[in-house]
Amino acid sequence: MNKSFGENKMIFTDTRRIYDHLQDEVSRKLFAARLNVSATGEARYLTMLPAEYRNLSADIEQFRMKLLSNDVKKTVIFGAGFNGITIAQQIHMESLIAFIDSNRGGQIETSTNLPIFSLDDYIQRYGTGDTRFIISVSDRYAAGEMYGQLIQKEVDSKKIIMIPSDYRNNVSQYFDLFVPEEHETFVDCGCFDAGTAFRFAGWCGTKEYDKIWCFEPDRVSYEISSKACARLTNCYIYPYGISDRKGTAMFASDGKENSKIVSQSEKKTGDMIETIALDEFLRGERITFIKMDIEGAERDALKGAEQIIKAQKPKLAISIYHKPDDIVAIPSLILEMRMDYKFYIRHYSLLTNETILYAI
Secondary structure, X not given: OHHHHHHHHHHHHHHHHHHHHEOOHHHHHHHHHHHHHHHHOOOHHHHOOOHHHOOOOHHHHHHHHHHHOOOOOEEEEEOOOHHHHHHHHHOOOXXXXXXXXXXXXXXXXXXXXXXEEOHHHHHHHHOOOOEEEEEOOOOHHHHHHHHHHHHHOOOOHHHEEEOOOOOEOOOOOOOOOOOOOOOOXXXXXXXXXXXXXXXXXXXXXXXXXXXXXXXXXXHHHHHHHHHHHOOOOOEEEEOOEEOOOXXXXXXXXXXXXXXXXXXXXXXXXXXXXXXXXXXXXXXXXXXXXXXXXXXOOHHHHHHOOHHHHHHHOOEEEEEOOOOOOHHHHHHHHHXXXXXXXXXXXXEOEOOOOOEEEEEO
């Protein structure tokens, strides 16, 4: 009993300490929203925030407003796959009544408890007059075919919504709150396709950077990034995972952004990769900026960079959404290393992913 009280007291103390380091109202609002999402599992605390609290592009915000408009009595999601289910779970639409998916017609989607109809069955039952259709696939060819099916069924084109190619605004992500200085150096943990390295170079502008280190253990992404990095000056890429020590780890690899280090209990098959600690690998280097978006491995990676952080106080852009307690655990870990960091939080997605902690 006493231990539980002590643990709870520590959580409240850490939460208050983080809150006191947040520098603006947007950060405080997002911090509270993520705490509520973590405590309740309800995405609406984040996804239903007003636009001023989310850094979304105009097309993503317009898509969101269409989803939430009350101009129809019924809304259905065309496609009961990952995208469609995620939209249904995370965007609170009072008019949402069903999915349409010919491959799963007659079933119930268990996570939302919504029925799944074939297109013909839905139209026969409800018609099309007062229904909004959300095409949930991001592949443009497949989405075009679904759009064509709806038009053939005489659905009004104004009542068809196609999702953007991406739910995220990744143009300014990782760089929003920072001002470049002369001779910046950049450590990109989880570089995926090296796009962030190019954005770093663009962010530096006329203030030339010195070095870029990219790390990407996914074999497919590493090959893509290697070719891209060759076009940048002083950009070096390594096929290592980032952790708190040099060693090996099981890696769930699929050539996409969600490849990650996993425990043996999480996945029985995968690739064994080499891991490094930044303190050891970059010993003797001057580091001004570290970005980490590594699918839940951020805490170990930060521990492996403790000496760099303590000695050099680099700018930090760290993902804080992969695990429910990241919102408290990651800022607390950084403050244990240096209490003089100032924090900002920004959110870059229509959904609950892509929340970034900036430490300055």
